[in-house]
Amino acid sequence: MPTSHDGLHLTGFALTPGRQRSWWLRDALANDAGAECPALRMDAKADVVIVGGGFSGLWTAYFLHERNPDLGIVVLEQDICGGGPSGRNGGFASGWWDELHGLVALYGAEAAVRACRAIKSSIRTIGEFCSTNGIDAWYRRAGYMYAITAEANERARDEMVALARQVGAPEELVELSPAEVQARCASPAFGGGAFMGDGASVQPARLARGLRRLVLERGVTVHEATPVIRLEGTTAVTPNGRVEAAQAVLAVNAWGIGWPQLSRKLVAWSSYIVLTAPAPDRLREIGWTGGELVTDFRTSLRYFRTTPDGRIAFGGGGGRARRTVDDMFTHDSRAVAETAEGFRLMFPSFSDVPIEDAWGGPIDVSPTHLPTFGRLGDSKIFYAAGYTGNGVAPSHVAGQALADLITGADTDIVRLPMVNARSMTFPPEPFRSWGAAVVRRAMIEKETAEEHGRRPSFLASQLARTPRRMGYFLGSD
Numbered sequence: 001m002p003t004s005h006d007g008l009h010l011t012g013f014a015l016t017p018g019r020q021r022s023w024w025l026r027d028a029l030a031n032d033a034g035a036e037c038p039a040l041r042m043d044a045k046a047d048v049v050i051v052g053g054g055f056s057g058l059w060t061a062y063f064l065h066e067r068n069p070d071l072g073i074v075v076l077e078q079d080i081c082g083g084g085p086s087g088r089n090g091g092f093a094s095g096w097w098d099e100l101h102g103l104v105a106l107y108g109a110e111a112a113v114r115a116c117r118a119i120k121s122s123i124r125t126i127g128e129f130c131s132t133n134g135i136d137a138w139y140r141r142a143g144y145m146y147a148i149t150a151e152a153n154e155r156a157r158d159e160m161v162a163l164a165r166q167v168g169a170p171e172e173l174v175e176l177s178p179a180e181v182q183a184r185c186a187s188p189a190f191g192g193g194a195f196m197g198d199g200a201s202v203q204p205a206r207l208a209r210g211l212r213r214l215v216l217e218r219g220v221t222v223h224e225a226t227p228v229i230r231l232e233g234t235t236a237v238t239p240n241g242r243v244e245a246a247q248a249v250l251a252v253n254a255w256g257i258g259w260p261q262l263s264r265k266l267v268a269w270s271s272y273i274v275l276t277a278p279a280p281d282r283l284r285e286i287g288w289t290g291g292e293l294v295t296d297f298r299t300s301l302r303y304f305r306t307t308p309d310g311r312i313a314f315g316g317g318g319g320r321a322r323r324t325v326d327d328m329f330t331h332d333s334r335a336v337a338e339t340a341e342g343f344r345l346m347f348p349s350f351s352d353v354p355i356e357d358a359w360g361g362p363i364d365v366s367p368t369h370l371p372t373f374g375r376l377g378d379s380k381i382f383y384a385a386g387y388t389g390n391g392v393a394p395s396h397v398a399g400q401a402l403a404d405l406i407t408g409a410d411t412d413i414v415r416l417p418m419v420n421a422r423s424m425t426f427p428p429e430p431f432r433s434w435g436a437a438v439v440r441r442a443m444i445e446k447e448t449a450e451e452h453g454r455r456p457s458f459l460a461s462q463l464a465r466t467p468r469r470m471g472y473f474l475g476s477d
């Protein structure tokens with residue numbers, strides 16, 4: 001039975017986030033638990049060892065096998081494949097036309113457009129991959145709508161749309177009038193907006209587990225429940241065995257903050273999702289039957305989508321930044337309550353629809369708001385990191401890029417600007433995690449005030465602008 005908490009209709013689970021796996025992953029495991037992948041218990045050898053069994057690690061394994069079926073590939077995952085954010089995220093496979101500001105500033109217009117087109121191709125290919133390989137990941141390519149929820153967002157929308165026009169891709173990101181927004185998804189909180197055709201929803205855990213099945217079928221060795229303690233050169237050291245390999249891949253997402261090779265490239269922020277009970281009639285009442293992905297314009301983004309059985313999965317920034325990936329990324333009731341508040345604000349007509357589930361996870365935030373994929377120095381260690389909460393489609397590009405770099409293939413993918421790009425870095429600890437935590441809270445405070453038509457406090461406004469002033473592509477303008 002639904003119970004009430006702070007005026008929110010939440011069930012028992014939602015009050016204790018982290019007590020069980022995400023709803024997506026429970027559904028995926030119930031649909032197909034897959035073959036056992038026992039923990040590593042002896043020393044082994046491989047051509048390539050991959051640390052992390054999320055989208056980045058699994059796509060890399062998949063494409064490596066495709067490039068060279070003779071390679072010995074071992075994936076080591078501390079949990080189960082898809083147990084991290086790949087099996088917990090919003091399932092937005094979304095384009096990069098809204099990232100043009102950073103892409104153009106970093107790489108120039110021509111390279112920026114190539115990057116956007118690579119992501120576009122991945123969004124399409126993920127759908128084809130699912131249908132070819134019998135992966136029922138609920139793939140639906142219905143586009144991505146931005147909705148304005150505060151006056152301050154209008155300038156951001158105008159700039160975003162203007163930039164797509166300036167790089168010669170006006171059709172990729174178009175302005176929507178308030179009436180056009182309401183026609184796609186009616187909410188008293190929404191003004192006008194923008195629409196990006198590059199957007200598909202997936203059930204992310206079904207995709208991750210489907211990928212796991214595919215790589216196993218192709219002969220990749222996967223060990224779950226196998227944490228990698230460190231890399232010694234390209235040898236992965238785990239509690240009960242070592243994997244000696246010629247090349248290694250770090251595909252550890254936000255856990256990278258604990259790896260010396262990656263820590264200065266990242267901070268970890270939390271994000272949480274609440275999931276309603278099925279309410280298909282209510283979705284029909286607000287006209288949200290097209291399956292569009294929707295977000296607002298906050299930098300502490302709120303993102304929401306529907307499911308085939310008529311639920312809304314509604315995500316929001318958890319507002320926490322930490323020095324290690326700890327329970328605060330999964331067990332934060334305050335973050336769940338804040339996310340649920342955002343949902344109630346945007347969908348008042350769902351006030352009696354219970355929230356049945358809630359879960360969270362860490363996001364690997366990069367200084368540029370964009371990921372990079374490549375080789376660490378002149379070592380034989382490769383990495384993909386810095387997705388900043390947008391890794392579903394980009395990890396498909398990352399897998400191809402890393403497979404091409406490892407096998408020495410000279411392809412268009414390795415010439416994309418985010419491949420072997422020079423990374424910006426964050427300040428060292430303790431300033432990094434402390435600064436990230438303070439700025440994150442300030443951003444949420446500032447944007448919440450603006451959303452309610454209030455003037456944000458001077459302190460919150462200044463703090464929220466700090467990252468931009470330091471040259472990062474994060475925070476408020």
Ligand SMILES: Cc1cc2nc3c(=O)[nH]c(=O)nc-3n(C[C@H](O)[C@H](O)[C@H](O)COP(=O)(O)OP(=O)(O)OC[C@H]3O[C@@H](n4cnc5c(N)ncnc54)[C@H](O)[C@@H]3O)c2cc1C
Pocket residue numbers: 051052053054055056057076077078079080081082083084085086087088089090091092093094226227228229251252253254255271272273303315359360361362363384387388389390391392393395
């Ligand atoms: C709540 C939430 C919502 C999100 N929504 C979206 C969205 O809608 N769209 C989108 O594009 N992106 C979204 N993201 C981000 C997206 O989930 C990630 O960018 C993407 O999953 C990255 O894939 P990955 O394989 O790099 O990381 P992960 O899925 O995190 O995989 C990394 C794996 O490495 C494992 N690992 C870590 N350390 C070790 C170690 N020492 N030894 C062995 N294994 C280790 C972890 O257990 C984990 O399984 C969201 C993230 C969160 C948390």
